[in-house]
Amino acid sequence: MRGKLVVAAACLSLCAFAAGARADLYRWVDSEGQVHVTDDRAQVPPGATVTVQPTRGKKPASAPAPTSAPSPAAASPAQPASKRSASRVLALEPQDGSRPGRVHVLHFEKASHEISLNVTLADRAQCEFKVDTGASLNTVPAWVVRELGIEIDDDTPRISLVGISGKPALVPLIVMPLVRVGDVAVENVEMAVLDTMSEGLLGMPFFNHFQVAIDPAQGELRLTEIDLSKVDGVYDGMNEAAWRQRFRQLHERLAMIQRAREKVPEESETIAANYLDKLDKLESAAQHELDELEDRAQAAGVPPGWR
Numbered sequence: 001m002r003g004k005l006v007v008a009a010a011c012l013s014l015c016a017f018a019a020g021a022r023a024d025l026y027r028w029v030d031s032e033g034q035v036h037v038t039d040d041r042a043q044v045p046p047g048a049t050v051t052v053q054p055t056r057g058k059k060p061a062s063a064p065a066p067t068s069a070p071s072p073a074a075a076s077p078a079q080p081a082s083k084r085s086a087s088r089v090l091a092l093e094p095q096d097g098s099r100p101g102r103v104h105v106l107h108f109e110k111a112s113h114e115i116s117l118n119v120t121l122a123d124r125a126q127c128e129f130k131v132d133t134g135a136s137l138n139t140v141p142a143w144v145v146r147e148l149g150i151e152i153d154d155d156t157p158r159i160s161l162v163g164i165s166g167k168p169a170l171v172p173l174i175v176m177p178l179v180r181v182g183d184v185a186v187e188n189v190e191m192a193v194l195d196t197m198s199e200g201l202l203g204m205p206f207f208n209h210f211q212v213a214i215d216p217a218q219g220e221l222r223l224t225e226i227d228l229s230k231v232d233g234v235y236d237g238m239n240e241a242a243w244r245q246r247f248r249q250l251h252e253r254l255a256m257i258q259r260a261r262e263k264v265p266e267e268s269e270t271i272a273a274n275y276l277d278k279l280d281k282l283e284s285a286a287q288h289e290l291d292e293l294e295d296r297a298q299a300a301g302v303p304p305g306w307r
Contacts, residue, residue, distance in 0.1 A: 089186050089209050089225055102225045104184045110219035119200065120180040122148055128199045131221065133212055135203025136242065140176065142195035150174060152193065154281070157289050159192055160249050179206065184223060208237055236300035243297065243306045250290040257283045
C-alpha cells in the first residue's frame with residue numbers, strides 16, 4: 001500500500017524551481033507553446049532565448065521609491081487571472097477614448113545584450129524587468145507580490161511551467177492591476193509569480209498592445225499603440241494557441257488527479273483517507289479554474305473549438 005501511494009503522490013508532485021545560488025537561467029518556448037527553463041546552456045535548442053539573473057528572494061537595495069501619485073487603477077487589488085477586465089493601455093492624460101497609433105519611446109542601455117526596464121507595479125512597487133517579445137507570459141518576482149500585499153492561496157489560479165529539473169511546476173497566476181513603464185501604462189496584466197527570481201520578465205501579454213521596434217544603437221524601444229480588440233483571431237488579449245494552452249493545461253491537471261486516484265486500491269481507501277481528501281481538494285480547485293476560464297472564454301466570444 002505504501003509503495004502504491006508513493007507512486008500516486010509522485011504523479012501529483014508540483015516540482016518547485018531549484019533554490020539557492022546558481023548560474024544564469026535560460027528560458028525558451030517550444031513549438032507547442034510550453035515554457036522551458038534551464039541552467040544548462042547546452043540544453044537550449046536553437047532559437048530565441050533570454051538569460052535572467054535568478055538571485056533569490058530579496059528586493060534590490062537600490063530600487064527607488066515610486067514618484068507618481070496612485071491612480072484609480074492602482075487602488076484595485078490584484079484579481080484572479082480568470083475573473084477580471086480585459087487588459088488595455090491606459091491613457092496617462094485626458095483623451096477621447098483609445099488612440100491607436102500613439103507612439104511611446106522607452107530607453108535602455110545602448111548596444112546591450114539584453115533590454116532591462118524599470119517597471120512600476122500598481123503604482124506602489126518598482127522592479128527591474130527583462131524584455132522578451134518572444135515570451136508567452138509575463139513573470140513577476142514573489143517579493144514584489146508580497147510587497148503589494150497580494151495574497152496567494154489555494155484558490156489562486158496556477159499555470160504549468162517546466163523548471164530546471166525538466167518537470168512541470170504549477171506557479172501562481174495573478175492579474176496585476178497596473179503596469180507602468182515610462183509613459184506607458186497597461187491595466188490588468190496577467191503575470192506568473194516566481195519565487196526563484198529577483199527580476200521580472202515582460203513578454204507578449206504586455207507587448208501585444210503595441211507594434212514593437214527596437215533600435216539597439218540608440219537604446220530605444222519604440223511602442224506604437226494598436227487596438228487589440230480589432231485584431232482578427234484575438235479574444236480578450238489572447239490568440240488561439242494561448243487559449244488552447246490554458247484549457248489543455250487544466251484538462252491535463254484534472255486527468256492527472258484522476259490517474260492518481262485510480263492508483264489507490266479500493267480496499268485501502270480508509271487508510272488513504274487523508275491522501276484522497278487532498279486529491280478531492282486539488283480536483284475541486286482545478287475544476288473551479290476550468291469553470292472560470294470557460295466563463296471568461298464565453299464572455300470574450302472564444303470559438304468553442306479552442307476550448
